[in-house]
Amino acid sequence: MRYNRTYGKFVEEYEKESVVQMKNKIIATSIELFEKQGFTETSIQHIVDALDVTKGTFYYYFQSKEQLLMDIHTQYIDDLLYRQQQLIAEHRTAKERLTAMLHLLIEDIEIQGARARVFLREMRHLIDTNSVEVKEKRDEFRLVIEEVIRQGIETGELLDSLDPAITAFAFLSLTNYSYNWFNPHGALTAAQLSDAYKDIFFKGIAKEG
Amino acid sequence: MRYNRTYGKFVEEYEKESVVQMKNKIIATSIELFEKQGFTETSIQHIVDALDVTKGTFYYYFQSKEQLLMDIHTQYIDDLLYRQQQLIAEHRTAKERLTAMLHLLIEDIEIQGARARVFLREMRHLIDTNSVEVKEKRDEFRLVIEEVIRQGIETGELLDSLDPAITAFAFLSLTNYSYNWFNPHGALTAAQLSDAYKDIFFKGIAKEG
Amino acid sequence: MRYNRTYGKFVEEYEKESVVQMKNKIIATSIELFEKQGFTETSIQHIVDALDVTKGTFYYYFQSKEQLLMDIHTQYIDDLLYRQQQLIAEHRTAKERLTAMLHLLIEDIEIQGARARVFLREMRHLIDTNSVEVKEKRDEFRLVIEEVIRQGIETGELLDSLDPAITAFAFLSLTNYSYNWFNPHGALTAAQLSDAYKDIFFKGIAKEG
Amino acid sequence: MRYNRTYGKFVEEYEKESVVQMKNKIIATSIELFEKQGFTETSIQHIVDALDVTKGTFYYYFQSKEQLLMDIHTQYIDDLLYRQQQLIAEHRTAKERLTAMLHLLIEDIEIQGARARVFLREMRHLIDTNSVEVKEKRDEFRLVIEEVIRQGIETGELLDSLDPAITAFAFLSLTNYSYNWFNPHGALTAAQLSDAYKDIFFKGIAKEG
């Protein structure tokens, strides 16, 4: 499982295989249900019924419903940051890097759509320190984009007139909003969508600048 | 009250002024609470406490909590569609129309942010027929944008290479995602943001097309 | 109802008769159950089943189980303090006052034994500010006894060698511990018991001092 | 360990040393927790966490949580009865015997306060036969006091007017209630308290008999 790459590294060392397996089973099922019905509307009972275990089992693996949500968020954002770093290392120009990130994020909706949707939608239900922690990581991801844009401006690849912060938000709007409407099982593929967005984002829509 | 323009039209014909007033008071208070805490997390008790009335009063004006949410959605989207039509009538070129819509939507977050956020966030809690009805109106709004883009391509204002549907989604991504991060009380004004977005959307970010 | 004397004064002015009645019914039933099974072992379900109402009803009248316990404690200790003041006013000498308090407390076990037992036993389950509040009132009651003893020493009624604080605790030990074993339905009456305790407390058990 | 004197006698014959040790470790830890939080509020999980073992270990040594409580009670009351017998053997007059018992019980709160408090507070949680068994031993302890008083009356040491049963309860009230308020770490020592109580109990508080 791809999403387990980074998370797994740390976990497997001190948690038994079976514990990790059951934890991941609970997470996988929860993600499906959270996506369909929303976090609040999905009860622990729903989750354990779907898994054919009892509530006690759930609470053996997770301290609380909120902790489960936090685990989902942490897995997702940690993996995303890891892949962002890889991609930065693999590419040099701002255009290449932004294109790669566009592909990364939109293909994520194709590959692990439910997980992405839960991540983008349900953050509000994290409490106190947890929401701060996730927010910081999301900011980190965004600031990397901002920095790529800033460097692109400096190197002359991108327009001088751009505000890097606003432009980073524009970039994230395109990718993050797409989970609202993009259907990976429809006629339009993720590759086509990210290509189309790449053109719009880089060249704009008007005929002459 | 601006949001009452279209809604009022139908209502005032068969409902007494005072009924409309109390209904709007409940709606206004609910929007504030829904924005702060979310729809599910806000109880009827919260709402009536904030208004210093009793539950019975609430249920005299609304059949259910969901019906209240539906009313909020209907008011919002009807008003938006009305203003979209006005703006289409006032402008001729695709660029002008798109620019006007960009301003409309982003300034909405400044002027009636809570209402916009509740609209964009809580649609999931509408039930079957209601969610279909709202979805149809949202589609209607989007298809107008699509049509403006299509005409812009035909008239040569916009690039031939564009897919009007995807481009309309890109447009809506910029506007609709901004409620997630744009703070109307911050240093950046809505006017500045919509200007920046206009540039990015029309001209792109790359130095040479 | 005697225990409602002071409590009632304030309540009846702003709460409807029927609310007070249901509240008192819930309190009365809860006291019975708390006495028999203990606070923790008595569930809200037990209470509402005994009353043939639903859980919702319980929570309409009480914010929480702990709040119910607090109400029971407040009613009890407020009434006790009130009666202590009356009795102080009615008597002059230390002997008379202590005798009257002995009667008061032991007859309380006869008349409203369950209430007294719950009060003496379950204070531990009050939280934070509530337990402090009740503790302060219990201390107040005790300090009045201490003061009566102190004055008795000064006037020459009581032995100079006494430590008023320890003596007050000795007094309260006799009365408060009796709920553990004294059965009001047995052969020994409350009047006989308080008489016997009065003799022991004033004259001691040894043949010559 | 003092509290193991009598208990140990029987146990060591058929249980391995290590079993007894682990059992006593569990008991010691449980007493601490029961005292701080109460029996019901302390979970097996709390206990085993504090000991850094697992639930399985607990259930290897005790059939149930209630059985653990019973063991605590049995150890305590058996030890108390044993020391009461010793003290009866060591002293002859009623005054000496009662004074010795007063010291015994109040110093117990100083030396093994938690154990005493758990014993006095949590008996209610013993089930049927167990609670009967403990009650019988507590009665036995009380009846020895009663008998000492009876003999004191006969020998002319104590007042003829006393009811031995009531007087024994008065005695136990002084000792047993003290765990509610007496703080062994405060300025007042157990020796001072038992001396003060001895005077009050023997000579009373009034200036002339």
Next chain:
DNA sequence: CATGAATGAGTATTCATTCAT
């Protein structure tokens, strides 16, 4: 001896909704 995953019945509390007044 000891583990720890799993159970199942329980707990306090919440809340949208109804309805007699």
Next chain:
DNA sequence: TATGAATGAATACTCATTCAT
């Protein structure tokens, strides 16, 4: 119009106990 007492079903969470390993 409005009240507010009552419902009933749901919710997150706890915990003593069991048992295969």
